Amino acid sequence: xxxxxxxxxxxxxxxxxxxxxxxxxxxxxxxxxxxxxxxxxxxxxxxxxxxxxxxxxxxxxxxxxxxxxxxxxxxxxxxxxxxxxxxxxxxxxxxxxxxxxxxxxxxxxxxxxxxxxxxxxxxxxxxxxxxxxxxxxxxxxxxxxxxxxxxxxxxxxxxxxxxxxxxxxxxxxxxxxxxxxxxxxxxxxxxxxxxxxxxxxxxxxxxxxxxxxxxxxxxxxxxxxxxxxxxxxxxxxxxxxxxxxxxxxxxxxxxxxxxxxxxxxx
Amino acid sequence: xxxxxxxxxxxxxxxxxxxxxxxxxxxxxxxxxxxxxxxxxxxxxxxxxxxxxxxxxxxxxxxxxxxxxxxxxxxxxxxxxxxxxxxxxxxxxxxxxxxxxxxxxxxxxxxxxxxxxxxxxxxxxxxxxxxxxxxxxxxxxxxxxxxxxxxxxxxxxxxxxxxxxxxxxxxxxxxxxxxxxxxxxxxxxxxxxxxxxxxxxxxxxxxxxxxxxxxxxxxxxxxxxxxxxxxxxxxxxxxxxxxxxxxxxxxxxxxxxxxxxxxxxxxxxxxxxxxxxxxxxxxxxxxxxxxxxxx
Numbered sequence: 001x002x003x004x005x006x007x008x009x010x011x012x013x014x015x016x017x018x019x020x021x022x023x024x025x026x027x028x029x030x031x032x033x034x035x036x037x038x039x040x041x042x043x044x045x046x047x048x049x050x051x052x053x054x055x056x057x058x059x060x061x062x063x064x065x066x067x068x069x070x071x072x073x074x075x076x077x078x079x080x081x082x083x084x085x086x087x088x089x090x091x092x093x094x095x096x097x098x099x100x101x102x103x104x105x106x107x108x109x110x111x112x113x114x115x116x117x118x119x120x121x122x123x124x125x126x127x128x129x130x131x132x133x134x135x136x137x138x139x140x141x142x143x144x145x146x147x148x149x150x151x152x153x154x155x156x157x158x159x160x161x162x163x164x165x166x167x168x169x170x171x172x173x174x175x176x177x178x179x180x181x182x183x184x185x186x187x188x189x190x191x192x193x194x195x196x197x198x199x200x201x202x203x204x205x206x207x208x209x210x211x212x213x214x215x216x217x218x219x220x221x222x223x224x225x226x227x228x229x230x231x232x233x234x235x236x237x238x239x240x241x242x243x244x245x246x247x248x249x250x251x252x253x254x255x256x257x258x259x260x261x262x263x264x265x266x
Numbered sequence: 267x268x269x270x271x272x273x274x275x276x277x278x279x280x281x282x283x284x285x286x287x288x289x290x291x292x293x294x295x296x297x298x299x300x301x302x303x304x305x306x307x308x309x310x311x312x313x314x315x316x317x318x319x320x321x322x323x324x325x326x327x328x329x330x331x332x333x334x335x336x337x338x339x340x341x342x343x344x345x346x347x348x349x350x351x352x353x354x355x356x357x358x359x360x361x362x363x364x365x366x367x368x369x370x371x372x373x374x375x376x377x378x379x380x381x382x383x384x385x386x387x388x389x390x391x392x393x394x395x396x397x398x399x400x401x402x403x404x405x406x407x408x409x410x411x412x413x414x415x416x417x418x419x420x421x422x423x424x425x426x427x428x429x430x431x432x433x434x435x436x437x438x439x440x441x442x443x444x445x446x447x448x449x450x451x452x453x454x455x456x457x458x459x460x461x462x463x464x465x466x467x468x469x470x471x472x473x474x475x476x477x478x479x480x481x482x483x484x485x486x487x488x489x490x491x492x493x494x495x496x497x498x499x500x501x502x503x504x505x506x507x508x509x510x511x512x513x514x515x516x517x518x519x520x521x522x523x524x525x526x527x528x529x530x531x532x533x534x535x536x537x538x539x540x541x542x543x544x545x546x547x548x549x550x551x552x553x554x555x556x557x558x559x560x561x
Binding site: 060063064066068070073074075076077078079080081083084085086087088089091092093094095096098100101103106107110135138139142143146191194195197198201202216219220223224229232233236237239240243244247 | 408412
């Protein structure tokens with residue numbers, strides 16, 4: 001870790017000895033438009049995929065928490081995709097998104113719609129990856145389901161007696177009781193979303209026109225393709241700082257919206 | 267909780283109940299319809315993958331798409347396995363995964379035991395240090411680690427993928443420690459009175475009582491290591507050392523048009539994870555509820 005911090009101040013291609021360049025890497029970084037592009041892509045991804053997957057995951061969990069039959073089957077079906085990851089999944093989705101013969105565009109064609117070329121389209125590539133990330137909402141659903149089942153039923157009974165409608169029950173009982181779980185999911189979601197790599201590397205190679213250039217991908221390129229170890233280390237620290245700031249903001253804000261049962265007594 | 271309002275006046279009991287019954291039935295039907303639609307949406311990609319992998323080449327690019335391959339070509343799998351050194355990649359991946367599981371489980375439980383049960387100088391300070399390492403994203407150590415392993419001459423060996431995992435990992439250590447703390451201390455004391463050493467307590471008392479957490483750790487580590495890509499990409503160079511992730515990626519470059527073979531190979535590479543999922547689904551769910559992270 002300390003080594004990484006020191007390398008950030010050098011110019012080093014691993015072959016010739018490292019050269020101390022002070023803050024030059026930081027200056028180059030600020031001037032590099034691709035760094036800003038990478039930060040933008042990563043931010044858009046995080047700020048759409050996280051809320052979407054939390055909302056959909058919670059909705060599914062609430063649907064499953066209605067004492068219906070076949071819960072185990074549904075749970076398995078929704079959870080299954082989220083245990084799969086890596087290159088095989090990226091390839092599967094590349095095939096689904098394939099412009100001419102991919103299932104999605106074949107389906108749209110049957111409805112008479114000419115689908116975009118998804119991963120090959122500058123405007124659709126990032127939304128495609130966001131949509132793909134929703135395939136693994138099931139993991140969140142399982143966690144929310146456990147959380148929902150932990151809410152004492154007497155709260156709902158009391159609500160019913162007080163005449164709370166469905167929405168009010170959700171807004172004033174379910175949601176507050178779930179905030180600790182949501183908070184935890186938000187934090188881990190940020191950390192995961194800011195470190196996306198495999199999808200963009202396999203499916204789009206950062207393209208088209210850098211539309212899916214995630215920070216980690218750009219860092220990988222600098223380090224292992226252009227052999228700019230110093231610059232890449234600087235980038236790593238920028239990403240770290242970014243994760244830290246976002247997580248701190250979430251932690252700070254948590255005092256306002258996260259409700260812990262134990263707190264009431266204080 | 268103060269319940270102040272009086273119980274609601276019940277309307278004529280029979281009609282009220284049957285109406286409520288019908289309402290409930292109606293609600294349940296809607297929930298079922300929604301969940302079934304969701305289930306179909308979730309499983310379609312996998313179904314399409316299986317379908318594609320069993321089709322003759324000509325049928326892969328049909329419009330409208332055909333769901334049931336005719337004839338079913340299991341031969342695709344044979345061809346896929348023979349086009350790339352699949353078996354080689356598979357054994358490489360299995361070797362790395364098994365080593366990582368062994369290393370990680372042993373080191374994590376040992377360190378967690380030391381944090382949870384032993385008294386030593388500087389323990390609490392180190393624990394805080396470990397917790398702060400939790401916040402550290404793994405990508406930050408990527409480059410110095412690479413430099414270190416390069417100097418050790420470990421590039422293009424499995425060592426960089428395995429050895430770090432013999433030194434534990436903050437997240438799983440924390441998790442395991444929390445579990446160990448729930449095991450009553452009386453058991454340790456009893457064992458010690460009977461002449462057990464610290465290691466004996468770890469090996470004979472704590473580990474056998476920690477099955478749930480150990481299984482959760484193993485599943486998590488298995489899944490992550492089996493699918494690992496970035497480190498393999500950086501460290502492995504010669505094809506004979508490739509893991510499945512790298513092999514599939516190369517296959518994609520070579521045969522980007524033979525989607526039926528690509529899907530067959532991808533499906534085969536997912537098979538161990540799928541198998542484990544169906545065998546140990548209960549533990550998967552336990553693990554994820556336990557840790558709050560997806561495997």
